[in-house]
Amino acid sequence: MSSLLEVSGVCVTFDGFRAINNLSFQIGPAELRAVIGPNGAGKTTFMDIVTGKTRPDAGRVLFGEKSISLLRRSEAEIARIGVGRKFQRPTVFEDQSVADNLMTALKAARGPWKVLFWRPGPADHARVLELADQVGLAAHLARKSGELSHGQKQWLEIGMLLAQEPRLLLVDEPAAGMTLAEREQTTAMLVDLAKTRAVVVVEHDMEFVRRLNCKVTVLHEGSVLAEGSIDHVTADPQVVEVYLGR
Template structure:
């Protein structure tokens, strides 16, 4: 039980099936508070489904999905409620609000009352540019604050989404393929950024790019066909017989 009570995120025996296809098979994963974890695995390993289950988009058929020292059963909440509980998510495809400015994207993401009345008359109208700029500075988008988010480059959109994630001030960040489509230079910057963020947040990063995962220097979990294949340091996982087998498709 102590594994549960110490964890920020605790998945135990989670299974999800779509029309008979088992996306997750009895997946178990424990994340300590403040830990950063990289999730790797071939296509169809269940990485995104795992994110969906944690954030309430998909309900688990079986198993426990517990948050915050096992005190919160996430299966009982919907997406909006889970976001309010302190789990932020960055999607695989950068999904920023393209017809809003960069600053407005952060404004919408900022932690606080999210009721219609707050947005109409209340606190959300009194958020100052300085607070927004603080987050834009972290992801180096300060010079772009008045541009439309749709006009940003692919990599900048990824960063904006990370800024939005930080603005939510979540306890746990789920980051799906943050460096997909980025240049090498951008990838390096992103790795630094995530390491910074991981100092005071729990982070789960899903990524294909092995070089990037290595740069993160954290514990790695390899998923395959919906369950954990290997877990450990990047070298241990990358050297694992079965992992090599799965990736090379022997």
């Protein structure tokens, strides 16, 4: 299978500390992957590198069929190429309705010049309905975003990212602070999204990762320690030691 994202031999050092150490990682075009690891394993730095926030000292990061290098590209360029990132804390426009948030995201996806003259048409309103349905908020379009639960705000932000039609979605700890019902709906949503794009979920919660039922990559000290099913990696003595033995 050809890969959508290829991270190869990447190293990053901060003030003498090797945060990422010869990291190599691949994900396919329609794949759900969980990335786990203890604090300081390099999970956030890995996402920072892929999205252009952090420049590595060495290695390469290639994206898409044409193997476009993401290094030396700005965060905005990388977003336009098709990489979306969902941070841990939801950032939505709380005074705007759910529909307005999604429409704002559609507008932002148009590019800087087109935005100046853009007016939403029937196709845009239809797309907002489609996005809301995709993230379980179709019944809440008129509500102010500030009135939503924490989980619903997370879903809205995912919907806003989907408006940009990313081919790769990086999602940071989506289950944190959610109710059990919200966690179950989030699991179903991420599994569904990964049918049409690559979704990488960075997560601490092993029970949530188990529910995702996908390939798991374990990071430790900035490199891949183990990879495989959740049962495979949790049975690995090195993984057990890293998580439980320190």
